[in-house]
Amino acid sequence: MKKFVSAMLAATMALSLAACGSTADTSSEASESTSTAASTDSTAAESGATGEAASGTPIKLGGIGPITGATAVYGTAVKNGEELAVNEINAAAGYTVFDWKFEDDEGDAEKALNAYNTLKDWDMQVLVGPVTSTPSLSVGAETVNDNMFMLTPSASAEDVANCGDNVFQMCFTDPNQGKVSADYIADNALGTKIGVIYDSSDAYSTGIYDAFTTEAEAKGLEIVTAEAFNSDNKSDLSTQLAKCSDAGADLVFLPIYYTEASQILVAANKSGYEPTFFGCDGMDGILAVEGFDTSLAENLMMLCPFSAYGEDETTKTFVSAYEEAYGSTPNQFAADAYDCVYAIYQCVQAGKINGDMSASEICDALKTEFTTMSFGGTTGENQTWDASGMISKAPKVYVIKNGAYELAA
Amino acid sequence: MTKLKNLKKSTKSNLITFGIVILFYIVVQILSGADLLTSSFSGQLVPICAYVVLAVSLNLTVGILGELSLGHAGFMSVGAFAGTLVWVLLCETAPAWLALILAFVVGGIAAGLFGVVVGVPVLRLSGDYLAIVTLAFGEIVKNFMNACYLGYDSTGIHFSLKDSASMGLADDGVVLINGAMGITGVTKASNFTIGIVLVLITLIVVLNLIHSRAGRAITAIRDNEIAAQSIGIQITRYKLMAFITSAVFAGLAGVLYSLNFSTLVAKKFDYNTSILILVFVVLGGIGNIRGSVIAAAILTVLPELLRSMNDYRMLIYAIVLIVMMIFNQSPQMIAWRKRIAERFAARRAKGKHPTKEVG
Numbered sequence: 001m002k003k004f005v006s007a008m009l010a011a012t013m014a015l016s017l018a019a020c021g022s023t024a025d026t027s028s029e030a031s032e033s034t035s036t037a038a039s040t041d042s043t044a045a046e047s048g049a050t051g052e053a054a055s056g057t058p059i060k061l062g063g064i065g066p067i068t069g070a071t072a073v074y075g076t077a078v079k080n081g082e083e084l085a086v087n088e089i090n091a092a093a094g095y096t097v098f099d100w101k102f103e104d105d106e107g108d109a110e111k112a113l114n115a116y117n118t119l120k121d122w123d124m125q126v127l128v129g130p131v132t133s134t135p136s137l138s139v140g141a142e143t144v145n146d147n148m149f150m151l152t153p154s155a156s157a158e159d160v161a162n163c164g165d166n167v168f169q170m171c172f173t174d175p176n177q178g179k180v181s182a183d184y185i186a187d188n189a190l191g192t193k194i195g196v197i198y199d200s201s202d203a204y205s206t207g208i209y210d211a212f213t214t215e216a217e218a219k220g221l222e223i224v225t226a227e228a229f230n231s232d233n234k235s236d237l238s239t240q241l242a243k244c245s246d247a248g249a250d251l252v253f254l255p256i257y258y259t260e261a262s263q264i265l266v267a268a269n270k271s272g273y274e275p276t277f278f279g280c281d282g283m284d285g286i287l288a289v290e291g292f293d294t295s296l297a298e299n300l301m302m303l304c305p306f307s308a309y310g311e312d313e314t315t316k317t318f319v320s321a322y323e324e325a326y327g328s329t330p331n332q333f334a335a336d337a338y339d340c341v342y343a344i345y346q347c348v349q350a351g352k353i354n355g356d357m358s359a360s361e362i363c364d365a366l367k368t369e370f371t372t373m374s375f376g377g378t379t380g381e382n383q384t385w386d387a388s389g390m391i392s393k394a395p396k397v398y399v400i401k402n403g404a405y406e407l408a409a
Numbered sequence: 410m411t412k413l414k415n416l417k418k419s420t421k422s423n424l425i426t427f428g429i430v431i432l433f434y435i436v437v438q439i440l441s442g443a444d445l446l447t448s449s450f451s452g453q454l455v456p457i458c459a460y461v462v463l464a465v466s467l468n469l470t471v472g473i474l475g476e477l478s479l480g481h482a483g484f485m486s487v488g489a490f491a492g493t494l495v496w497v498l499l500c501e502t503a504p505a506w507l508a509l510i511l512a513f514v515v516g517g518i519a520a521g522l523f524g525v526v527v528g529v530p531v532l533r534l535s536g537d538y539l540a541i542v543t544l545a546f547g548e549i550v551k552n553f554m555n556a557c558y559l560g561y562d563s564t565g566i567h568f569s570l571k572d573s574a575s576m577g578l579a580d581d582g583v584v585l586i587n588g589a590m591g592i593t594g595v596t597k598a599s600n601f602t603i604g605i606v607l608v609l610i611t612l613i614v615v616l617n618l619i620h621s622r623a624g625r626a627i628t629a630i631r632d633n634e635i636a637a638q639s640i641g642i643q644i645t646r647y648k649l650m651a652f653i654t655s656a657v658f659a660g661l662a663g664v665l666y667s668l669n670f671s672t673l674v675a676k677k678f679d680y681n682t683s684i685l686i687l688v689f690v691v692l693g694g695i696g697n698i699r700g701s702v703i704a705a706a707i708l709t710v711l712p713e714l715l716r717s718m719n720d721y722r723m724l725i726y727a728i729v730l731i732v733m734m735i736f737n738q739s740p741q742m743i744a745w746r747k748r749i750a751e752r753f754a755a756r757r758a759k760g761k762h763p764t765k766e767v768g
Contacts, residue, residue, distance in 0.1 A: 068723050117447070117452035118716055120449075133590070138670045200572075232552065
């Protein structure tokens with residue numbers, strides 16, 4: 001009987017939690033919808049004046065990313081970036097341009113496909129996602145069959161864009177990052193003996209590493225050692241760093257995410273080893289790592305399309321709005337997601353797509369539009385896409401000075 | 410009807426299990442014919458079949474052989490990679506059905522071979538020790554496949570455990586397994602019909618094995634190893650038989666699962682997946698094959714049904730799991746359910762024979 005009581009208690013707890021969750025959600029949704037309703041009222045007069053009908057069927061925008069699991073940090077950033085952009089656009093336009101829904105994929109190919117199917121049942125018309133590479137590959141193949149437009153903010157494996165001509169990327173591909181990094185290091189003579197520490201269990205990290213080694217060889221850079229770790233043994237990376245030190249590396253290339261990179265910087269500080277550290281876009285966010293002494297990141301270089309300390313108007317607006325809404329500094333994941341939504345909005349404004357078109361018609365229209373248009377956002381000006389769906393934008397190298405990003409010379 | 414009644418109890422129970430699977434298949438086919446299925450549900454049909462096969466095969470080790478295995482995802486991984494490699498290599502040249510059958514056969518055999526390799530030394534252990542060793546096996550497979558680079562070019566097959574550059578492929582080379590990225594660009598081949606056929610084959614083999622002479626020997630070993638040995642049962646032989654059969658079907662399920670997606674990564678087959686399969690078995694009832702089938706199907710669909718709960722999804726999934734476990738397996742709950750059932754039976758009897766009550 002005791003067990004029965006405990007089961008009933010568990011059930012009531014679950015129900016009450018569910019109730020809390022749903023009420024909280026509905027109230028926030030309600031406030032959102034009222035705010036959009038209010039703005040509709042205020043702009044109704046204006047639109048009446050211009051004579052342009054400021055309304056239309058909303059376009060159903062779906063997002064997929066990990067909200068739970070090991071990669072939840074990135075998924076949450078993307079979710080926030082998308083949400084912010086959608087809210088801004090809807091408020092500015094005065095009517096609901098985008099209906100937006102975000103589904104969790106736990107960073108897993110199977111769950112990502114489930115999330116995609118759920119969104120399809122919701123009649124999604126454009127997909128902004130998934131966040132990580134493996135889910136994007138499995139969802140990408142499916143979008144090709146459905147002729148659904150897919151724009152991923154951050155899945156950077158080269159194979160993602162190669163899924164089909166309807167799959168586009170907002171971020172650089174991994175090989176591209178590796179190649180550009182090697183070029184930059186060689187051209188600016190940042191180091192002669194190079195050590196690499198990478199995550200061999202991660203597609204992003206190995207993708208950059210492979211291209212980096214190939215290009216480094218071509219450019220005559222000497223890679224003295226390449227040390228790998230994997231997701232199971234990344235709690236202490238001082239061994240890998242010590243090996244770089246022993247090999248006499250004067251530049252350590254870190255094609256890894258910021259959490260692990262922060263550990264390496266701490267270990268380097270402890271052992272007094274002071275090479276130049278060079279990372280890629282996964283490094284963005286290192287200044288926000290909890291409990292990390294940001295002074296250790298001083299002089300860290302990184303190849304990254306986005307800087308939250310940027311001076312241009314778009315970035316400033318985005319960063320302050322994001323900080324206000326979510327209480328943290330946005331990283332490049334959030335910025336890429338924000339840009340994704342605005343890139344699609346640019347096509348809406350150009351009158352190329354609207355909510356009355358089917359997903360397939362929108363896909364065809366967006367395919368032509370994306371390969372011909374130029375887009376300016378928080379991650380760079382004059383961004384263009386080639387027919388395969390890969391982006392081309394100017395790579396920027398930042399160096400951390402006084403706790404902020406500074407464009408490297 | 411009388412014929413049905415005269416059937417052995419076990420045969421009748423088996424027929425019900427098959428009936429459930431076939432009925433599920435027919436209902437789904439009718440619904441999909443009428444276009445009533447959501448894409449969310451139809452997308453889960455193949456994973457459901459794969460998890461059912463995994464749960465049934467693990468139940469053979471855990472429930473019938475009585476040994477706790479925590480490395481089932483390892484066998485699944487071996488089968489998935491072997492089968493997918495065959496499929497990728499053959500699907501463009503050979504006819505699809507032949508390539509598919511070969512993929513399943515190779516996947517099953519590869520997993521079975523690993524079953525032998527692991528089983529021979531490991532089955533000398535039992536209980537907790539065996540559980541730890543199988544857990545380690547699963548991790549070894551995962552980490553090996555994560556670091557495995559395989560490709561071929563005109564000069565032959567290239568292999569490396571370091572990175573794709575060190576394979577030294579020529580320009581015309583094709584990368585088959587690309588380390589952490591695994592196998593990508595797989596043409597999907599699995600469908601619900603193949604899945605159901607595999608489920609039925611698994612059920613036929615496993616249920617027949619359980620009710621055969623060998624099966625009784627295996628359960629005898631489970632119940633008392635020393636007693637079984639004393640009456641001349643070859644312990645190692647029967648233990649291996651159960652363990653390898655279990656591994657083969659895990660491999661087949663791996664092939665079915667991986668061919669449902671365009672990408673295959675080793676990371677998927679970590680101990681979380683092993684534990685997940687074990688949860689299916691425990692929830693369905695250890696040694697209860699039909700329970701495994703139903704539990705695997707329900708627990709695969711459940712997280713998707715809870716999507717509307719947003720952020721509370723995983724929390725509620727866990728709570729529902731706890732409640733289901735207690736309701737299904739705790740002795741008090743079983744006794745309580747029995748009492749309720751008896752009360753219902755009594756009431757029905759009352760309704761049927763009101764005169765008896767008076768007398």
